[in-house]
Amino acid sequence: xxxxxxxxxxxxxxxxxxxxxxxxxxxxxxxxxxxxxxxxxxxxxxxxxxxxxxxxxxxxxxxxxxxxxxxxxxxxxxxxxxxxxxxxxxxxxxxxxxxxxxxxxxxxxxxxxxxxxxxxxxxxxxxxxxxxxxxxxxxxxxxxxxxxxxxxxxxxxxxxxxxxxxxxxxxxxxxxxxxxxxxxxxxxxxxxxxxxxxxxxxxxxxxxxxxxxxxxxxxxxxxxxxxxxxxxxxxxxxxxxxxxxxxxxxxxxxxxxxxxxxxxxxxxxxxxxxxxxxxxxxxxxxxxxxxxxxxxxxxxxxxxxxxxxxxxxxxxxxxxxxxxxxxxxxxxxxxxxxxxxxxxxxxxxxxxxxx
Numbered sequence: 001x002x003x004x005x006x007x008x009x010x011x012x013x014x015x016x017x018x019x020x021x022x023x024x025x026x027x028x029x030x031x032x033x034x035x036x037x038x039x040x041x042x043x044x045x046x047x048x049x050x051x052x053x054x055x056x057x058x059x060x061x062x063x064x065x066x067x068x069x070x071x072x073x074x075x076x077x078x079x080x081x082x083x084x085x086x087x088x089x090x091x092x093x094x095x096x097x098x099x100x101x102x103x104x105x106x107x108x109x110x111x112x113x114x115x116x117x118x119x120x121x122x123x124x125x126x127x128x129x130x131x132x133x134x135x136x137x138x139x140x141x142x143x144x145x146x147x148x149x150x151x152x153x154x155x156x157x158x159x160x161x162x163x164x165x166x167x168x169x170x171x172x173x174x175x176x177x178x179x180x181x182x183x184x185x186x187x188x189x190x191x192x193x194x195x196x197x198x199x200x201x202x203x204x205x206x207x208x209x210x211x212x213x214x215x216x217x218x219x220x221x222x223x224x225x226x227x228x229x230x231x232x233x234x235x236x237x238x239x240x241x242x243x244x245x246x247x248x249x250x251x252x253x254x255x256x257x258x259x260x261x262x263x264x265x266x267x268x269x270x271x272x273x274x275x276x277x278x279x280x281x282x283x284x285x286x287x288x289x290x291x292x293x294x295x296x297x298x299x300x301x302x303x304x305x306x307x308x309x310x311x312x313x314x315x316x317x318x319x320x321x322x323x324x325x326x327x328x329x330x331x332x333x334x335x336x337x338x339x340x341x342x343x344x345x346x347x348x349x350x351x352x353x354x355x
Contacts, residue, residue: 028060028062028078028081028082028083029062029081029082030060030061030062031061031062031063031081032061032315033056033058033259033262033313034256034313034315034317036054036056036062036063036082036259037056037256037257037258037259037262038256039063039080039082040054040063040065040257040259041257043065043076043077043080043082044091046076047065047067047070047073047076047077049068049070049090049092050067050068050069050070050073050090051065051066051067051068051073051090051091052065052066052067052068052087052089052090052091052094052116052119053065053066053087053091053094053114053116053119053260053281054066054082054116054259054260055116055117055259055260055261056259056260056261056262057083057261058261058263062082062083063082063083063259064082064083064085064116065077065082065083065084065085066085066086066087066116066119067084067085067086067087068086068087068088068089068090068093069086069090074086087119088119088147089119089120089147089148091114093148094114094119094120094121094148097121097144097148097149098112098114098121098282098284100140100143100144101121101123101140101141101144101149101284102284102291104136104140104143105123105136105137105140105141106286106291107129107133107136107137107286108128108158108286108287108288109125109126109127109128109129109133109157109158109286109288110123110124110125110126110129110137110158110286111123111124111158111283111284111285111286111297111334111336112124112149112283112284113279113280113281113282113283113284113295113297114280114281114282115260115279115280116260116281117260117261118150119147120147120148120149120150121144121148121149121150122149122150122152122279122280122297123137123141123149123150123151123152124151124152124153124154124326124334125137125151125152125153125154126153126154126156126157126158126326127153127154127155127156127157128157137151138151154326154327154333154334155326155327155331155333156325156326156327156328156331156333157326158285158286158287158288158324158325158326159287159288159304159324159325159326160193160195160220160225160287160289160307160323160324167205167207167269167305168192168196168203168204168205168213168308169203169204169205169206169207169208169209170196170199170200170201170202170203170204170211171199171200171201171202172200173196173199173200174207174269174305175192175193175196175199175203175269175305175307175308176192176193176267176268176269176270176305176306176307176308176309176310176322177190177192177308177309177310178190178191178192178193178308178309178310178321178322178340179191179240179242179252179310179318179321179340179351180238180239180240180241180252180351180352181228181344181349181350181351181352182349182350182352183216183228183230183347183348183349184348184349187230187231187234188230188231188234188236188238189213189216189228189229189230189231189238189349190213190228190229190231190238191226191227191228191229191308191321191340191343191344191347191349192226192227192229192307192308192321193220193225193226193227193307193308193321193322193323193338194218194219194220194224194225194226194227194338195220195221195225195289195307195323195324196218196227196307196308197215197217197218197219197220197226197227197228197229198218198220198227200215201214201215202214202215203215203229211232212231212232212233212236213229213230213231213232214229214230214232215227215228215229216228216229216230216347217346217347219346220289220290220292221287221289221290221291221292222290222291222292222293223292223293223294224292224293224294224295224338224342224343224346225292225295225321225323225324225336225338226321226338226342226343226346226347227308228343228347228349240252240253240351240352242267242310242312243267244267244273245267245272245273250312250314250316251316252310252312252316252317252318252351252352253315253316253317253351253352254315254316254317254318254351255317255318255319255340255341255344255351256313256317256318256319256341257319257339257341258278258281258296258319258320258337258339259278259281260278260279260280260281261277261278262277262278262313262319263275263276263277264276264277264278264298264300264311264312264313264319264320265300265311265312266298266300266302266306266309266310266311266322266335266337267309267310267312268302268303268305268306268307268308268309268322269305269306269309270302270303270304270305270306271301271302271303271306271329274300274301274302274329275300276298276299276300276301276335277298277299277300278296278297278298279297279298279299279334280296280297281296281297282294282295283295283296283297283336285323285324285336287324292323292336294338294339294342295323295336295337295338295339296311296319296320296336296337296338296339297334297335297336298311298334298335298336298337299332299333299334299335300335301327301328301329301332301333301335302322302324302325302327302328302329302335303328303329306322307322307323307324308321308322309321309322310322311337311340318340318351319337319339319340320337320338320339320340321337321338321340321343322335322337323335323336323337323338324336
């Protein structure tokens with residue numbers, strides 16, 4: 001069963017330096033990435049309409065918070081020790097723009113996510129978006145107004161990364177185990193990608209091997225890409241660790257939200273341990289199979305079979321589950337992840353397992 005113990009490693013992030021010089025240097029505090037992610041939610045709630053997103057500056061070890069047109073809000077941010085940066089677009093305005101994209105430009109091969117470093121929505125089109133579809137996307141982005149969004153092209157093609165992982169097999173598919181969990185009735189289980197969960201009901205830890213787990217819940221497409229699989233043996237050894245390769249493991253002790261600028265690592269059965277950074281939040285991806293929302297966007301590479309694999313931090317925080325993307329680990333590209341926090345809440349489980 002150690003073969004299916006989840007595999008992860010995450011590092012702190014190098015974020016853009018843009019805007020950090022606008023804050024009072026004396027007031028800004030050096031904090032860890034983990035502390036920064038915990039500070040974002042209460043600050044966003046307190047700032048309300050003035051909140052414009054946030055990111056972590058690894059070099060200065062500071063949380064940078066965007067503030068849209070409110071001097072009192074700037075003072076409130078500085079009071080917490082974070083760095084306030086004045087921007088044009090609030091989160092509410094960015095949210096309205098994403099709704100416009102969803103209503104006018106939902107088509108396979110496109111994705112969008114908010115990038116607080118540029119205070120814009122980054123719209124990505126893969127190589128299949130051409131001709132009239134490209135024209136429609138470009139027109140929609142232009143209609144949002146100057147400085148609200150920008151388009152970038154991806155050389156690859158957006159698709160779920162089902163085919164191989166650390167490694168679980170079901171219905172002819174190969175995926176990766178994400179994190180071992182304990183369900184609300186105390187049973188051991190694990191999280192993986194939702195598109196894996198809808199592909200097969202039972203999963204094994206060996207190709208053509210006996211089933212070790214049964215899918216209890218799966219979401220894909222729609223409001224996420226996650227599945228809960230419970231072990232068929234209620235006494236199964238399901239430790240809350242990840243196999244990071246070469247006989248090394250990392251203990252997973254907690255769950256954390258992603259923050260733009262966070263350097264992360266991903267573990268999957270096809271490409272093993274890979275690193276990169278979070279580049280966008282609340283991403284929407286239009287796969288050929290349907291639209292998935294609420295994802296984390298990164299520049300970490302992944303390939304088919306890595307689906308469901310773990311995204312973590314070095315302090316043992318579970319961050320995400322590999323969903324899909326446009327590239328590979330030779331050319332690079334964008335990769336999207338299901339936040340673990342929302343997956344756990346939806347299936348009624350908590351991180352961790354037996355010792």
